[in-house]
Amino acid sequence: MNVFLVHAHPEPKSLNGSLKDLAVDTLSGLGHEVQVSDLYTMRWKAVADAGDFADPGNSERLVYWRESKRAYLGGSQSEDVAAEQKKLLWADAVILQFPMWWFSVPAILKGWFERVFAYGFAYGVGQHGGERWGDRYGEGTLLGRRALVSVTIGGRAPHYSPRGVNGMLDDLLFPIQHGTLYYPGMAVLEPFVIYQADRLSLDDWAGIAERYRARLHSLFTDAPIPYRRQNGGHYDSQQVLKDGLGLGAAGTGIHLLRPGDPPEAPLAQP
Amino acid sequence: MNVFLVHAHPEPKSLNGSLKDLAVDTLSGLGHEVQVSDLYTMRWKAVADAGDFADPGNSERLVYWRESKRAYLGGSQSEDVAAEQKKLLWADAVILQFPMWWFSVPAILKGWFERVFAYGFAYGVGQHGGERWGDRYGEGTLLGRRALVSVTIGGRAPHYSPRGVNGMLDDLLFPIQHGTLYYPGMAVLEPFVIYQADRLSLDDWAGIAERYRARLHSLFTDAPIPYRRQNGGHYDSQQVLKDGLGLGAAGTGIHLLRPGDPPEAPLAQP
Numbered sequence: 001m002n003v004f005l006v007h008a009h010p011e012p013k014s015l016n017g018s019l020k021d022l023a024v025d026t027l028s029g030l031g032h033e034v035q036v037s038d039l040y041t042m043r044w045k046a047v048a049d050a051g052d053f054a055d056p057g058n059s060e061r062l063v064y065w066r067e068s069k070r071a072y073l074g075g076s077q078s079e080d081v082a083a084e085q086k087k088l089l090w091a092d093a094v095i096l097q098f099p100m101w102w103f104s105v106p107a108i109l110k111g112w113f114e115r116v117f118a119y120g121f122a123y124g125v126g127q128h129g130g131e132r133w134g135d136r137y138g139e140g141t142l143l144g145r146r147a148l149v150s151v152t153i154g155g156r157a158p159h160y161s162p163r164g165v166n167g168m169l170d171d172l173l174f175p176i177q178h179g180t181l182y183y184p185g186m187a188v189l190e191p192f193v194i195y196q197a198d199r200l201s202l203d204d205w206a207g208i209a210e211r212y213r214a215r216l217h218s219l220f221t222d223a224p225i226p227y228r229r230q231n232g233g234h235y236d237s238q239q240v241l242k243d244g245l246g247l248g249a250a251g252t253g254i255h256l257l258r259p260g261d262p263p264e265a266p267l268a269q270p
Numbered sequence: 271m272n273v274f275l276v277h278a279h280p281e282p283k284s285l286n287g288s289l290k291d292l293a294v295d296t297l298s299g300l301g302h303e304v305q306v307s308d309l310y311t312m313r314w315k316a317v318a319d320a321g322d323f324a325d326p327g328n329s330e331r332l333v334y335w336r337e338s339k340r341a342y343l344g345g346s347q348s349e350d351v352a353a354e355q356k357k358l359l360w361a362d363a364v365i366l367q368f369p370m371w372w373f374s375v376p377a378i379l380k381g382w383f384e385r386v387f388a389y390g391f392a393y394g395v396g397q398h399g400g401e402r403w404g405d406r407y408g409e410g411t412l413l414g415r416r417a418l419v420s421v422t423i424g425g426r427a428p429h430y431s432p433r434g435v436n437g438m439l440d441d442l443l444f445p446i447q448h449g450t451l452y453y454p455g456m457a458v459l460e461p462f463v464i465y466q467a468d469r470l471s472l473d474d475w476a477g478i479a480e481r482y483r484a485r486l487h488s489l490f491t492d493a494p495i496p497y498r499r500q501n502g503g504h505y506d507s508q509q510v511l512k513d514g515l516g517l518g519a520a521g522t523g524i525h526l527l528r529p530g531d532p533p534e535a536p537l538a539q540p
Contacts, residue, residue: 163524171441
């Protein structure tokens with residue numbers, strides 16, 4: 001299978017760098033093809049701006065999504081953006097390796113999403129109108145691919161527990177896992193998380209490596225997070241979860257399928 | 271009073287640009303002093319990397335938080351970073367103006383947080399050790415300042431409602447409002463939100479301007495979001511919300527004070 005790893009850490013000799021290297025070695029050893037985008041090494045352009053469009057449709061006033069759509073559909077995107085989209089389409093699984101900074105991805109990775117996840121590619125896909133809000137959340141261009149977030153966190157696990165002071169990790173990752181990866185159709189796996197990343201000693205590495213190798217071995221067999229499909233019948237015409245669903249779930253957990261839920265409508269044939 | 275507005279949109283003639291201009295005019299008209307950091311116009315360096323440190327303590331291996339601490343305490347930070355910290359310390363209120371992209375701030379603003387919110391300035395503040403996890407969440411360097419998120423959103427309001435498919439807006443903003451603004455001590459106001467920002471006509475502007483002006487008039491009188499203080503006695507030694515608190519609240523709402531809660535311990539004297 002094909003695995004695309006997006007790496008966002010400024011220091012090769014960091015825990016993130018070691019996890020990236022481990023993933024490449026392990027996946028290659030399993031016979032998978034691996035491509036890596038090491039955003040810092042590539043000096044990835046993090047900021048979405050007019051410079052992304054060589055031939056703007058409206059040079060008087062930049063409307064980013066409109067130019068993004070024009071460039072995507074017209075084949076005039078920046079080469080760096082088009083190259084990343086090609087890797088996403090090539091991939092059967094996408095791994096994001098990053099440190100959690102201010103409860104989200106580093107800016108360089110945020111900017112990768114903003115520029116690569118173009119209109120027509122990752123959003124604005126499918127029929128919009130009436131009660132149909134496009135192909136998103138379980139449908140879209142990246143349907144059929146898996147996504148794994150591998151994240152290092154400075155704080156302690158209890159601070160990220162369901163009632164921890166930082167907020168529950170699942171809620172903090174929701175904008176990334178649900179809002180960004182599931183949005184264009186990827187099946188998102190449970191995240192691989194290392195807490196207290198700055199407090200580890202060399203002795204801890206063997207255990208971490210073993211734990212991560214196990215996750216990489218089951219990359220194509222682990223059950224994804226059971227997010228509800230937008231067009232599966234569980235949301236009403238205003239895209240609000242229907243009465244009676246998600247009862248007793250906490251926070252963003254209402255968007256997960258639960259035992260006893262009515263079956264979702266089958267995916268429309270492409 | 272002093273108001274610091276951080277603006278993150280690439281197009282001056284955008285709705286975000288108009289809201290920024292309206293805020294400057296309105297606040298100045300009220301007799302406040304206003305400073306603006308227009309991140310795109312400033313060509314703000316969005317990516318946190320080794321280039322932020324002229325004199326790294328360890329040039330073999332970058333540990334960003336450690337270099338950040340060293341540079342902050344040693345007075346050797348980048349000039350652009352120090353200048354932004356100075357504006358934050360000058361301010362009585364901070365306004366963030368940005369479009370929601372992929373359910374978070376634009377990368378340029380994310381990178382502003384990563385670089386300006388230095389170790390010793392915004393995190394790693396106060397006593398750490400034993401059962402004390404520093405001065406954060408209601409205490410810290412920026413205590414006494416207010417913060418207002420002014421955000422434009424492409425989607426419709428129901429999609430961001432408590433059971434909306436995108437997730438509840440309060441949950442999506444939690445990493446920003448709680449995790450980034452409240453963390454170093456700012457009192458965070460309810461966000462000012464415009465939905466369907468790309469569908470507005472010129473006719474809609476008068477109503478929006480009126481609504482925003484009202485919020486700006488009450489910038490120093492509106493009650494902040496009643497987040498619990500980390501060191502107010504509601505969290506246990508593992509920073510987990512104590513039993514019996516937050517019952518019946520949804521998601522990140524457990525971190526809000528509720529009628530009937532025991533009073534919080536008074537703030538330690540500085």
